Amino acid sequence: MNAEHGDNAEDRDAAEQENRLRKELPAEVAPAAGEPVPEPEPAGEPQLTGRQRLVKGLWPPRVSRAQLTVAVLLFVLGLGLAIQVRSNSDNSALRGARQEDLVRILDELDDRTQRLEDEKQGLEDQRTELENSSDQAEEARKQTVEKERQLGILAGTVGAQGPGITMTVTDTHRAVEADMLLDAIQELRAAGAEAIQVNDVRVVANTYLTDASGGKGVSVDGQKIGQPYVFKVIGKPQDLEPALNIPGGVVQTLEKEQATVSVSRSEKIVVDALRAAQRPDYARSSSQ
Numbered sequence: 690m691n692a693e694h695g696d697n698a699e700d701r702d703a704a705e706q707e708n709r710l711r712k713e714l715p716a717e718v719a720p721a722a723g724e725p726v727p728e729p730e731p732a733g734e735p736q737l738t739g740r741q742r743l744v745k746g747l748w749p750p751r752v753s754r755a756q757l758t759v760a761v762l763l764f765v766l767g768l769g770l771a772i773q774v775r776s777n778s779d780n781s782a783l784r785g786a787r788q789e790d791l792v793r794i795l796d797e798l799d800d801r802t803q804r805l806e807d808e809k810q811g812l813e814d815q816r817t818e819l820e821n822s823s824d825q826a827e828e829a830r831k832q833t834v835e836k837e838r839q840l841g842i843l844a845g846t847v848g849a850q851g852p853g854i855t856m857t858v859t860d861t862h863r864a865v866e867a868d869m870l871l872d873a874i875q876e877l878r879a880a881g882a883e884a885i886q887v888n889d890v891r892v893v894a895n896t897y898l899t900d901a902s903g904g905k906g907v908s909v910d911g912q913k914i915g916q917p918y919v920f921k922v923i924g925k926p927q928d929l930e931p932a933l934n935i936p937g938g939v940v941q942t943l944e945k946e947q948a949t950v951s952v953s954r955s956e957k958i959v960v961d962a963l964r965a966a967q968r969p970d971y972a973r974s975s976s977q
Contacts, residue, residue, distance in 0.1 A: 793931050800928045845891035845964035849884040853923040853958035857951045864946040867898040867907045873939045880932035884923040884960040888914040891962040926954040
């Protein structure tokens with residue numbers, strides 16, 4: 690009797706477990722013949738297919754705090770790598786340059802370093818002459834006159850002549866703008882130009898260039914200059930010409946705008962355009 694009762698209890702447990710498993714099956718799986726039909730879902734709630742249940746389980750995503758932290762760190766790492774790669778690409782502009790171009794650039798840097806060393810040595814020599822001269826007042830006067838002449842050249846109040854180059858820019862398509870010519874002046878100054886004249890205008894420290902009204906032509910210090918643009922530059926030709934012809938430099942930039950550029954060296958360049966000496970309104974010599 691007890692054995693029969695135990696068998697009935699086991700059968701009931703198995704039937705309940707089977708019914709529970711069938712209730713958890715997707716709705717589209719029909720029960721076999723003779724098997725009990727699962728109870729329908731409560732009214733008002735539509736029955737979901739297996740695919741719908743899968744989508745419902747995946748969206749909206751359930752992201753833990755740890756997963757979100759890892760995602761943010763990976764994003765920051767990727768952004769940093771992208772910035773680093775872009776920075777390396779920007780700094781490798783000369784990577785594709787020819788060997789002779791790289792050698793010329795290095796020579797130009799060496800020449801600039803040498804010019805600075807020569808200037809330093811010249812100042813030291815002047816100090817030594819002043820200290821050792823028997824007539825320091827006369828020596829100081831000579832150095833003052835020489836300094837005045839040099840400053841006059843830099844200020845554009847006196848003419849100058851010496852070795853240098855002439856650069857002629859012909860812009861038949863009128864595509865050359867003021868900033869391109871300004872880049873040429875800056876490059877020439879960096880290469881050691883001591884006096885520059887563009888057409889009939891003397892270039893000094895406060896010279897500015899603007900595009901002429903209507904977008905045609907260029908004005909230097911408010912004076913419109915016509916074509917061709919002729920740069921007369923006094924300085925060491927061996928330094929000035931390579932500075933203009935470096936890869937990606939002045940000449941290549943102008944030629945990309947379909948302008949024609951010619952550079953020629955000369956042992957005598959005359960810069961005769963002058964600037965009127967301006968008396969300061971407020972500044973006075975501190976020695977007075």
